[in-house]
Amino acid sequence: xxxxxxxxxxxxxxxVFVDRSGAAEAVTLKPVVAVVGRPNVGKxxxxxxxxxxxxxxxxxLPGVTRDRVSYxxxxxxxxxxVVDTGGWIxxxxxxxxxxxxxxxxxxDAADAVVFVVDATVGITxxxxxxxxxLRQSRKPVVLAANKVDDQRxxxxxxxxxxxxxxxxxxxSALHGRGSGDLLDAILAVLPEAPxxxxxxxxxPRRVAIVGKPNVGKxxxLNKLTGQQRSVVDNVAGTTVxxxxxxxxxxxxxxxxxxxxxxxxxxxxxxxxxxxxxxxxQGAVERAEVCVVVLDASEPIxxxxxxxxxxVEDAGKAMVIAYNKWxxxxxxxxxxxxxxxxxxxxxxxxxxxxxxxxxxxxxVDKLKKAVDAALEGWETRVTTGQLNAxxxxxxxxxxxPLRGGKQxxxxxxxxxxxxxxxxxxxxxxxxxxxxxxxVERRLREEFxxxxxxxxxxxxxxxxxGKKE
Numbered sequence: 001x002x003x004x005x006x007x008x009x010x011x012x013x014x015x016v017f018v019d020r021s022g023a024a025e026a027v028t029l030k031p032v033v034a035v036v037g038r039p040n041v042g043k044x045x046x047x048x049x050x051x052x053x054x055x056x057x058x059x060x061l062p063g064v065t066r067d068r069v070s071y072x073x074x075x076x077x078x079x080x081x082v083v084d085t086g087g088w089i090x091x092x093x094x095x096x097x098x099x100x101x102x103x104x105x106x107x108d109a110a111d112a113v114v115f116v117v118d119a120t121v122g123i124t125x126x127x128x129x130x131x132x133x134l135r136q137s138r139k140p141v142v143l144a145a146n147k148v149d150d151q152r153x154x155x156x157x158x159x160x161x162x163x164x165x166x167x168x169x170x171x172s173a174l175h176g177r178g179s180g181d182l183l184d185a186i187l188a189v190l191p192e193a194p195x196x197x198x199x200x201x202x203x204p205r206r207v208a209i210v211g212k213p214n215v216g217k218x219x220x221l222n223k224l225t226g227q228q229r230s231v232v233d234n235v236a237g238t239t240v241x242x243x244x245x246x247x248x249x250x251x252x253x254x255x256x257x258x259x260x261x262x263x264x265x266x267x268x269x270x271x272x273x274x275x276x277x278x279x280x281q282g283a284v285e286r287a288e289v290c291v292v293v294l295d296a297s298e299p300i301x302x303x304x305x306x307x308x309x310x311v312e313d314a315g316k317a318m319v320i321a322y323n324k325w326x327x328x329x330x331x332x333x334x335x336x337x338x339x340x341x342x343x344x345x346x347x348x349x350x351x352x353x354x355x356x357x358x359x360x361x362x363v364d365k366l367k368k369a370v371d372a373a374l375e376g377w378e379t380r381v382t383t384g385q386l387n388a389x390x391x392x393x394x395x396x397x398x399x400p401l402r403g404g405k406q407x408x409x410x411x412x413x414x415x416x417x418x419x420x421x422x423x424x425x426x427x428x429x430x431x432x433x434x435x436x437x438v439e440r441r442l443r444e445e446f447x448x449x450x451x452x453x454x455x456x457x458x459x460x461x462x463x464g465k466k467e
Contacts, residue, residue: 030072031190032081034110036134038126039087041118042146045173047071047084050183075183080190083110088130104133112140112189114182115165119145119157131163140189143168144182149175204246204253207370208287210311212303215295216323219357221245221258224366249367257283284310288418289317289373289450291366296354297327300339308347312452315419317377319369319450320344320352326359349443351450373450380417381446387412390424393441399434409438410460421454429459 035043050073073082085106107113113134117127134141145157148170160168169185171178209217224247247256284290290311294304311318328336351369355362381389390412399407407428415421422442424430439455442448 030079030081031111032070032083032109033073033112033114033186033190034083034085034106035114035116036085036088036107036130037116038124038130041087041116042173043087043116044084046114046116046144046146046171046179047082049171049173049176049179050075050082076187078187078190080187088126088133107133107137107139110139111191112142112186113137114142114144114186116144116146117160117163117168118147119153119160119168119170120147122156122159123162127163131165134165141165142182142185142189145170146173148172148177204255205289205370205374206255206257206287208257208259208283208290208316209293210259210284210290210307211293212295212301212307215293216357217293218258220291220293220321220323220355220363221247221256223357223360223363224249224256249364252367254367254370257287259283281310284314284316287316289319289370289377290314291319291321291370292350293321293323295324296322296336297324297332299335300343305343308344308350312347315452315454317370317373317419317451318347318350319366319373320347320350321366322352322354323357325354325361326356349449349451349453369450376447376449377419377451378417379420379446379448379451381414381420383413385446386414386422389442389445390438393438397437399430402428402431407459415456419452419454420448421456423456423458426457426459430457 035047037043051071071082071084073080083106088104115130115134117123143160143163143165145160145168148154148157149172154170157168157170169178169182171182173179209220211217225245245256245258247254292304292308292311294300308318308320322336351372353362353365353369355366357363390409394409399409405428407426407430409424409426409430411425413423415423424435424438435455435457439453442453442455
């Protein structure tokens with residue numbers, strides 16, 4: 001891909017992209033288990049026990065989990081997907097109502113349901129309300145009586161027979177007591193036959209949606225999926241766990257990951273906010289391309305620039321989405337153009353698109369930008385092309401003298417792609433500004449749209465000295 005194929009446009013009113021096609025083939029989908037229950041009964045702790053690692057954010061407060069979040073799990077040689085959900089409240093209002101809606105959607109999408117109750121509290125009105133929803137779903141239900149930490153509380157778990165869902169399985173998510181028997185019961189009700197779905201060869205491309213709190217990341221995921229996949233609220237910090245969703249765009253499947261907003265000082269965050277930030281950073285690490293969402297209606301902040309730098313440092317492909325475009329007027333757009341020229345200049349290699357996640361404006365153009373960034377991220381230059389290019393650059397713009405000597409580029413090679421990384425073997429140490437000059441010329445020559453480019457220098461050791 002050359003620079004003429006795709007040119008990122010710094011003008012915030014322009015939208016220019018290049019398309020990319022991909023074939024589809026059938027892939028196996030694992031059976032899905034939804035973990036539901038009222039708030040603070042230990043659903044996320046139980047999910048972590050199933051996984052054997054601390055994945056879901058857990059805190060001794062109700063309402064920490066808000067979206068439905070999927071994790072891959074294995075037990076007894078069988079693979080399945082566990083979906084953690086927010087607490088279900090029958091007469092919820094506001095955000096709590098949207099959290100309950102996510103739990104109901106998880107039940108509809110699942111092959112089986114684990115209903116978690118607190119054995120130490122007994123049956124509540126909320127538990128009975130959840131039972132009514134589960135019966136209407138006609139899905140297989142495994143009843144987990146949680147917080148049975150010792151032999152004494154097993155009798156309290158037996159009282160859960162009154163719910164009419166069959167045998168209650170006593171378990172301690174905190175200590176692991178009874179978790180193996182509970183997993184065996186889950187596998188017994190899961191379907192053996194795999195389901196089929198269309199997916200790109202090699203698996204769906206992984207796209208993380210990142211940005212500050214309340215810039216519209218969850219709204220963007222909801223618009224892409226065409227459903228309320230993530231809980232959306234005007235309160236900053238609504239998303240806690242990374243939320244994965246398979247999204248079909250133009251006949252291709254992508255795995256989009258909605259993440260918690262990255263705050264100014266992660267170390268100063270407390271409780272679940274701190275762990276949510278760590279999970280967001282982990283989501284960036286496992287993504288191939290990151291869509292960095294900026295609020296176009298507000299000035300570009302230092303935190304926005306830090307997030308852009310974090311994605312670049314992680315070596316991921318990047319697309320910049322200027323969201324809330326419908327809230328900007330002509331004056332704000334003029335200021336934004338100036339901010340982009342001054343502050344985003346270092347990231348001008350990233351394609352940008354002006355969107356409104358709420359109205360759907362230009363959201364369809366994200367696919368072209370994402371595909372272009374992935375193509376640049378995967379670009380590989382042959383050794384012959386690279387050294388011919390380096391020869392032309394050195395002849396036209398030789399390195400300045402250093403101490404009466406002129407370092408020369410002897411040879412170059414592309415060590416890897418994803419992101420493109422080049423190693424230059426030289427006769428001496430190159431000035432950092434000359435290395436940046438070579439990087440700029442590499443972009444001009446070969447494109448590398450939407451991807452960081454790393455250039456490493458290995459200077460030849462002086463004669464008589466060891467490497």
